[in-house]
Amino acid sequence: xxxxxxxxxxxxxxxxxxxxxxxxxxxxxxxRRGRDEAEGxxxxxxxxxxxxxxxxxxxxxxxxxxxxxxxxxxxxxxxRLLPVPDLSPQRHGALLDxxxxxxxxxxxGVIGRTGVIGLVAEVAPRRSRVLFSDDPNFRASFRIxxxxxxxxxxxxxxxxxxPLLRFDRLELAEGDLLVTSGGDGRFxxxxxxxxxxSARLPLEASxxxxxxxSADGQEVLVLALPALGEKR
Amino acid sequence: MTALRGxxxxxxxxxxxxxxxxxxxxxxxxGGGPDAVDVPLLVLLWFASIDRWPxxxxxGGAIALARVLVGASSAxxxxxxxxxxxxxxxxARHTIDPRELGRRAALVLVALSLANLAHRLRxxxxxxxxxxxxxxxxxxxxxxxxxxxxxxxxxxxxxxSADYPM
Numbered sequence: 001x002x003x004x005x006x007x008x009x010x011x012x013x014x015x016x017x018x019x020x021x022x023x024x025x026x027x028x029x030x031x032r033r034g035r036d037e038a039e040g041x042x043x044x045x046x047x048x049x050x051x052x053x054x055x056x057x058x059x060x061x062x063x064x065x066x067x068x069x070x071x072x073x074x075x076x077x078x079x080r081l082l083p084v085p086d087l088s089p090q091r092h093g094a095l096l097d098x099x100x101x102x103x104x105x106x107x108x109g110v111i112g113r114t115g116v117i118g119l120v121a122e123v124a125p126r127r128s129r130v131l132f133s134d135d136p137n138f139r140a141s142f143r144i145x146x147x148x149x150x151x152x153x154x155x156x157x158x159x160x161x162x163p164l165l166r167f168d169r170l171e172l173a174e175g176d177l178l179v180t181s182g183g184d185g186r187f188x189x190x191x192x193x194x195x196x197x198s199a200r201l202p203l204e205a206s207x208x209x210x211x212x213x214s215a216d217g218q219e220v221l222v223l224a225l226p227a228l229g230e231k232r
Numbered sequence: 233m234t235a236l237r238g239x240x241x242x243x244x245x246x247x248x249x250x251x252x253x254x255x256x257x258x259x260x261x262x263g264g265g266p267d268a269v270d271v272p273l274l275v276l277l278w279f280a281s282i283d284r285w286p287x288x289x290x291x292g293g294a295i296a297l298a299r300v301l302v303g304a305s306s307a308x309x310x311x312x313x314x315x316x317x318x319x320x321x322x323x324a325r326h327t328i329d330p331r332e333l334g335r336r337a338a339l340v341l342v343a344l345s346l347a348n349l350a351h352r353l354r355x356x357x358x359x360x361x362x363x364x365x366x367x368x369x370x371x372x373x374x375x376x377x378x379x380x381x382x383x384x385x386x387x388x389x390x391x392x393s394a395d396y397p398m
Contacts, residue, residue, distance in 0.1 A: 007388065008387075009386070010383050010384075010386030015253075017254075018253045025260050084302070086302070087252060087298050087299045089259065091304055093304050129304050158268075
């Protein structure tokens with residue numbers, strides 16, 4: 001009986017430690033820190049689209065207007081990221097408050113105020129799950145202005161991506177800005193994917209920092225291809 | 233029904249809920265990816281080192297099911313790392329005594345490395361990472377395992393069948 005009580009006390013102590021850890025999140029939340037950095041990335045993205053609008057606060061309507069000329073005919077579906085984490089620690093994603101009823105389909109690109117957010121991985125009628133760009137299952141084609149094009153994959157670490165293959169003779173250098181190359185049916189051209197943090201050989205060992213602040217409950221746009229016959 | 237009662241579902245469920253809660257609590261503090269501390273996996277390794285197959289399978293199945301339902305992972309990508317780590321512990325526990333602290337750490341180190349490799353193999357660029365990718369996760373994983381196993385050892389009387397195999 002005594003040993004059973006000690007077992008119950010052990011589990012109770014564990015629960016208290018978990019509660020303390022949840023409390024400590026207030027002081028060490030990377031999403032909180034990332035929000036400040038995200039502002040810089042947003043300005044970078046805004047420069048590609050329209051420099052004159054870079055000072056505006058971007059709510060949903062502003063997100064539409066930020067990208068209104070830059071979506072190459074993609075039909076934007078406004079959605080909100082719900083911070084429901086993935087229970088696998090190696091995966092990184094969240095829920096969207098839009099689903100197949102709203103026209104969301106698996107494989108569609110998701111963008112936010114800082115550029116590329118991720119891809120839609122699962123769809124239910126009224127919600128869907130998005131994989132962030134640092135998830136190991138994320139893939140996108142990229143280009144570096146004046147250098148060449150390639151394909152990038154998410155991971156291996158949180159907040160980073162790595163090159164998967166190159167389509168041209170391409171050498172990365174620290175600070176290179178990767179933007180979407182367009183034409184893959186997921187993203188239009190010139191959306192920010194990330195910045196090369198470390199350039200190594202082989203190319204796959206290089207690391208690209210993704211825009212921070214993607215995990216908080218921000219407004220995003222899901223990019224749907226127009227139906228056949230629909231004017232792009 | 234008798235078999236289910238033998239699994240001590242309430243105690244197992246309490247431990248699993250605490251494991252996932254710990255995971256969610258640590259995630260923003262330590263970050264995710266290969267450097268993450270996979271607390272439910274550590275709990276599963278503890279069960280694998282001391283308990284019967286039915287309970288190990290039940291706990292492993294519950295972890296895999298939760299990750300498939302609340303996440304974007306497929307059943308294979310969830311089950312592969314868990315399965316390989318459990319099989320290693322079940323095979324090694326007859327020769328490596330999990331009661332000794334150092335050997336227990338070695339058992340966990342190999343299990344976590346195998347799970348990490350299995351996770352990388354699941355993706356198309358398994359060797360894209362360098363050696364330092366995941367090294368922090370291994371160190372944190374071993375330290376977490378030693379602390380967690382001490383708590384779980386205390387909780388062992390709640391799981392009637394759980395005991396060391398020797």
